[in-house]
Amino acid sequence: MTGVIDQIGGMLAQAGYPAPMSVLTLSHYLFVSAAMFTLGMVGFLTRRNLIIMFLCTEMMFQAAGIALIAASRFWLNHTGQSFVIFVLTVAAAEAAMALALVVLLFRKRESLSAEEWAEMKG
Amino acid sequence: MQSVARSRARRAGSRGPQIRGSSLSEVINPFVLYAGIALGAVGVLLALPRKRINPQVLGALIGAVALGVVLVGLGVRAGASDALPNIYFYVFSAIALGSCLRVITHQRPVYAALYFILAILASSGLYLILSAEFMAFALIIIYAGAILITYLFVIMLATEAPSEEELDRLADYDAVAREPMVATGVGFVLLAVLTTMLFSGASQLPAPESFASTASGDAVLRDLPGAVEKALRRAGLMEDGEAIARDADGRPRIDPVQRVAWVGLIGEDPASGEPVVVNVRQVSWPDDLHANNVQALAYDFLNRHPGTIEIAGVILLMAMLGAVVLSRRQVELDEEAKARQARHLHVEEPA
Amino acid sequence: MHNLAGPLSQVASSADVGVPAQGPAWASLIVFLPLLACALCGVCAIVPAMRRTKLPAWITVALLGVSFVLTVLLYQDVSAGEHAKTVLVTSWEWFHLSWGDAPGQQFVASFGFYIDSLTVLWMLFVTGLATLIALYASEYMSHDVGLGYCRFFAAFSLFVFSMACLVMGDNLLLLYLGWEGVGLCSYLLIGYFYNEAGAVAAAKKAFIMNRIGDLGLALGIMLTFWHFGTIQYAELFPLVAPYVEALKAGDIGQIPLVVQAIPLLLMVGAFGKSAQLPLYVWLPDAMWGPTPVSALIHAATMVTAGVYLIARTYPLFAVSELALPIVAWVGTLTALLSATIAMAQFDIKRIMAYSTVSQLGYMFAGLGFLTSTGAAFHVFTHAFFKASLFLCCGAVMHGFAGQLDLRRLSGVSFMKGWGIVGIAMLIGCLNLAGFPLTAGFFSKDMILAEAFVTPGPGYALAGWILLVTAGLTAYYTFRVFFRVFVGPQHAEPGDEVHAHDGHDAHFHPHAPGWAINSVLAILAVASILAAGTYFIEKEQHGWVGKMVHGSTAAEIVVGEGEHAVRAAAFRHDLVGEHAIHGESHEPAGDHATPEEAGGSSIAHGSFLGMDPHAVMYYVSSLFGIAGILTAAYLHGPRGLFGLFIGSRTEAATSRADALVPALGPLVQWARHKWYVDELYDFLIVKPLWVLSHIFHLIDQLLIDGLVDLMGRLPSIGGRSIRPSQSGVLHGYAVGMASGLAFLLLLVWLLTL
Incomplete structure (x- = not known):
């Protein structure tokens, strides 16, 4: 356990960027990102609870964040990290709106099911 | 375009690891990839919530095997090029994907949210190994600390009060996944396409520009004379009364590529009487002088994206307004009720 | 006397002298006064107080009368000089389409009038007869005073307007407007009694039959524009002139086929409007209309529009090898066929209708025999005597409650108050029968003679047929006269008793009033006087001849003086020979008076070895009188005494009836x-x-x-894809995700 902390601490102490990263290493992170995105999408498609669905969109945001950070690392460039800040901003805004909507909808139907809201008009 | 990129990759290839190849099979054996994805699809399908038979554990196991298959597939090629990721990558990604799977399969929203927090924590671990310390902590603070707590609040708020006899009753919409077959199919076909594109594209990526000359990284220090000065003083390379020299444009004379700086005594310009640096000499940076992540990120963030920050501010403002408007409880009074209320007020007024 | 070919050829060639002079502007009033009358009749129909009076009739009579007076003035204006002149009056520009500057890329049709002596001739009898018949109708239609009265006179006036457009129009389009206008009015007036199915059917039949002809006319006009690039007479005739010159030079090959096709199409229109084979069947049915209408439209004026059309575009017809022979033979056969039908009919108005068809056949034959003068003269005389005949029939019909069956009427002339009708009828019958020295005699004779004079495909045979037809005409004409107007007085009422004398079931024949009588008298006198016009300008075959020769309808004459020969394309052998051998010995027979035309020649046909012009008077008299005598023998009274009071009915009928079985089914066929x-x-x-x-x-x-x-x-499609729009969020999300997957796959495959 201490080894882990040491190693992480070492990485932190690195401050700037270490040596460039291989494409093959990058591919690992990209795969994790894509897999997380897919899980988020599957969740969005299958779950019927509005809150969980929004949670799944957050998950897809997160996947995008991992990809951005990995790219930032690969390019030795901080723009990717800056983008993650914006992604967080948008995610926060989205969460605020979404949760407000959920509260509103729940008040009207006493249910969180997305299928309650299937009417095309009105 | 591609040829230019590739030639650039070859030039950069002299430094850093060899970056070659132009197809998916150089990153992973396609068969292994698709087999793993298909296996993962089966696992997720099994793990999704159902009414009666609910083989969620089996699904999770199959999913884990699938993840293992793909990671091993990736590792085979990476190992050959000595490009295996850190061991913690495997740990954090396993935790992250596992909790993500749990988020979408757990039947109780509260647990799903909690698992999502776990996924966020694991992601921030990944951020750490990717040398994005600031973002790792920011993620935990903002996501796990703020957004997810809000989610939890809403989950608590927007749940039907359980009756006495069925405390454990699950809402129908939580208990059963909707069309898992179609959704999983679509999702994993997308994953297959996505990974195919990512891997075949990644193998063609040009290498990053030279480490030191990149705009971020230590190059930032050129614009941060205070940090350099501080490090030089700490290393005893600058005396009291000395300062970093400035060129004709007024910029500090710091060369991050050669890792040198020019310092000198603070004197006075005989003509104008303004302070100038005299007796300039060149000093090398101490080895431990590097721009840290926060410095570099902040520099990039504020220096290169000021417009985006404005837009983000507007988005946040709008979101706030929208949330206020949406969740406001509207009380609609008919004329009679209004009149009654007015009368009421009128009566109370004298008292 | 002999050198009339000189001026004639000058006249003929005057058709290709430049643009005619401007005429008096008031000439437009001749056209527009009837239109004003139509509008005023419409106003009468709207105002109840005016509707209950005979005001529409007086308006119509007055305005048509003014129109007639103006026409007379116009006649004096046009025929003031030595030669009749041609003038143009333009009211306004009607169409002016332009799609280029080259000739033929402009379509111009003005609402203008081309007035030459032919126009004036036609307008004189159109407006004159219209005025008289309107006067007649004011009494005849008195049973219908009210909305129907207004409707009748409005359509009547509109007809005169259309007819005036047709005759006076300075371009083929305006002619077409009038042509369709008279067709429309004919339809409206035939179907005047629209409560009766027969009238409606007859109206439709007339309209549809005319459509067939009108199609030909429309195509002809289009072809004219296509080839010549203009439809204005004033521009068209100079363009035809080169072909006429080619014809005169005997160079038939120069005339393009298109030019030869134009008259064939125009001819179809003429056949439709003038009730010639095979489009004649509408005219007898048109007798469903009120009798004044039958008299004016279906006897005197509208049906002669075909003759007018051919006469107006005579140069075009002359240069076609086929057109005029077809016209001649169609006319001949129509004349014969309808005469035979007329012999077997019992309805006197119907007999008159068939006789009209037959006489129109004569006119067409005349045109075909290259005697437009004869045709026009016959149109002129026929207009008067046929109008008077019809009006007599109308008077009988009016007086005897719609009775028209000649078996049920007898001795009408001797009834109280019917004298004028009887005399007018006698004069009309004599004219129609071609009794010597009547107008009909001279005009028909002119045509008959030319049949033998003019060499053409089977023209001599056609002449014989027409001669026989003349005899038949005399027979059926006097069959009517002997049966209905002389003999013992007897009358059975027709089926309109109740309609006419609703207050009691008894039948009271009423004699015609002053309006009918005066009109009949005027027309009878006019029919006699029409004969006189033959002697006015003797050198030019009478007054009508002078009028025709002053117009584009003039026969095309080749050669000068003694050698003058009328030309048409189908006589090109002859013409060519003449052109080559300028000194050929063709006598100028056909324009000299028959008495002077002597000797045989290759240009002249002969009648049994004699000069047709010399003997035709006697021969046709012979046929006419034979027909009258046959009718007298079969249907007439015994002796002079019986003419007035004798008991004709049994004996005469038996004599005619006895003949019927001997003829076998022929009579039955003719009757049908x-x-x-x-x-x-x-x-x-x-x-x-x-x-x-x-x-x-x-x-x-x-x-x-x-x-x-x-x-x-x-x-x-909507139903099949509707389920996909369930409104459930997931459906759309699935669609979006699979679309994304598909797009990514596509991008990857494309960049592979």
């Missing part, structure tokens, strides 16, 4: 109009009926099916 209507029904109507039902089925099943399918396809 040779089954032409039935033939048309079988050949055209029935197949069309079947065809239309087939098309109806096709329309319902195929076309409607396709249209319905077009309508249903979106509905089916």
Whole structure:
């Protein structure tokens, strides 16, 4: 356990960027990102609870964040990290709106099911 | 375009690891990839919530095997090029994907949210190994600390009060996944396409520009004379009364590529009487002088994206307004009720 | 006397002198006054107080009268000089389409009038007869005072307006406007008694038959524009002139086929309007209209529009090898056929209708025999005597409650108050029968003589046929006269007793009033005087001849003086020979008076070895008198005494009836109009009926099916894809995700 902390601490102490990263290493992170995105999408498609669905969109945001950070690392460039800040901003805004909507909808139907809201008009 | 990129990759290839190849099979054996994805699809399908038979554990196991298959597939090629990721990558990604799977399969929203927090924590671990310390902590603070707590609040708020006899009753919409077959199919076909594109594209990526000359990284220090000065003083390379020299444009004379700086005594310009640096000499940076992540990120963030920050501010403002408007409880009074209320007020007024 | 060919050829060549002079502006009033009358009749129909009076009739009579007076003034204006002149009056520009500057890229049709002596001749009898007949109708239609009265006179005035457009128009389009206008008015007036199915059917029949002809006319006009680039007479005739010159030079090959086709198409229109074979069947049925209408439209004026059309475009007809022979033979056969039908009919108005068809046949034959003078003269005389005959029949019909059956009427002339009718009828019958020294005699004779004079395909045979027809005409004319107007007084009422004398069931024949009588008297006198016009300008075959020669209808004359020969394309052998051998010995027979025309020649046909001009008077008199005598023998009273009071009925009828079995089925066939209507029904109507039902089925099943399918396809498509729009969020999310996957795959495959 201490080894882990040491190693992480070492990485932190690195401050700037270490040596460039291989494409093959990058591919690992990209795969994790894509897999997380897919899980988020599957969740969005299958779950019927509005809150969980929004949670799944957050998950897809997160996947995008991992990809951005990995790219930032690969390019030795901080723009990717800056983008993650914006992604967080948008995610926060989205969460605020979404949760407000959920509260509103729940008040009207006493249910969180997305299928309650299937009417095309009105 | 591609040829230019590739030639650039070859030039950069002299430094850093060899970056070659132009197809998916150089990153992973396609068969292994698709087999793993298909296996993962089966696992997720099994793990999704159902009414009666609910083989969620089996699904999770199959999913884990699938993840293992793909990671091993990736590792085979990476190992050959000595490009295996850190061991913690495997740990954090396993935790992250596992909790993500749990988020979408757990039947109780509260647990799903909690698992999502776990996924966020694991992601921030990944951020750490990717040398994005600031973002790792920011993620935990903002996501796990703020957004997810809000989610939890809403989950608590927007749940039907359980009756006495069925405390454990699950809402129908939580208990059963909707069309898992179609959704999983679509999702994993997308994953297959996505990974195919990512891997075949990644193998063609040009290498990053030279480490030191990149705009971020230590190059930032050129614009941060205070940090350099501080490090030089700490290393005893600058005396009291000395300062970093400035060129004709007024910029500090710091060369991050050669890792040198020019310092000198603070004197006075005989003509104008303004302070100038005299007796300039060149000093090398101490080895431990590097721009840290926060410095570099902040520099990039504020220096290169000021417009985006404005837009983000507007988005946040709008979101706030929208949330206020949406969740406001509207009380609609008919004329009679209004009149009654007015009368009421009128009566109370004298008292 | 001999050198009339000189001026004639000058006149003929004057057709190709430049643009005619401007005429007096008031000439437009001749056209527009009837239109004003029409509008005023419409106003009368709206205002109740005016509707209950005879005001529409007086308006019409007055305005048409003014029109007539103006026409007379115009006549004086036009014929003031030595030669009749041609003037143009333009009211306004009607059409001016331009799609380029080259000739033929402008379509100009003005609302203007081309006035030459032919126009004036036609307008004189159109407006004159219209005025008289309107006066007659004011009494005749008195049973219908009210809305119907207004309607009648409005249509009547509109007819005169249309006829004036037709005759006076300075371009073929205006002629077409008038042509369709008279067709419309004819339709409206035939169907005047629209409560009766027969009238409606007859109106439709007339209209549809005329459409067939009008198609030909329309095509002819289009072809004219296509080839010549203009439809204005003033520009058209100079363009035709080169072809006429080519004809004179005997160079037929220079005349393009298109030019030869134009008259063939125009001819179809003329056949339709003038009730010639095979489009004649509408005219007898047109007798459903009120009698004044029959007299004016279906006897005197509208049906002569075909003759006018051919006469107006005579240069075009002359340069075609086929057109005029066809016209001649169609006219001849029509004359014979309808005369035979007329012999066997019992309805006197119908007999008159068939006789009109027959006489129109004569006119067409005359045109075909290259004697436009004869044709025009016959039109002129026929207009008067046929109008008076019809009006007499109308008077009988009016007085005897619609009775028209000649077997049920007798001795009408001797009844109280019917004297004038009897005399007018006698004069009309003599004219029609071609009794010597009557107007009809001279005009018909002119045509008959030319049949033998003019060499053409089978013209001599046509002449014989027409001679026989003249005899038949005399017979059926006097059959009517002897049966109805002389003999013992006897009358059975027709089927309109109640309609006319509603207050009591008893039948009171009433004699015609002053209006009918005066009109009949005027017309009778006019018919006699029309004969006199033959002697006015003797050198030019009478006054009418002078009028015709002063116009574009003049025969085309080749050669000068003694050697003058009328020309038409189908005589090109002759003409060519003449052109080559300028000194050829052709005597100028056909323009000299018959007495002077001597000797035989290759240019002249002969009549049994004699000069037709010399002997035709006697021969046709012979045939005419023979016809009258036959009628007298079969239907007439015994002796001079019986003429007035004798008991004709039994004896005469038996004599005629005794003959019927001897003729076998011929009489029956003739009585049934040779089954032409039935033939048309079988050949055209029935197949069309079947065809239309087939098309109806096709329309319902195929076309409607396709249209319905077009309508249903979106509905089916919508129904089939509607489930995808469930409104459930997930459905859209799945669609979006799979679309994304598909797009990514596509991008990857494309960049591979």
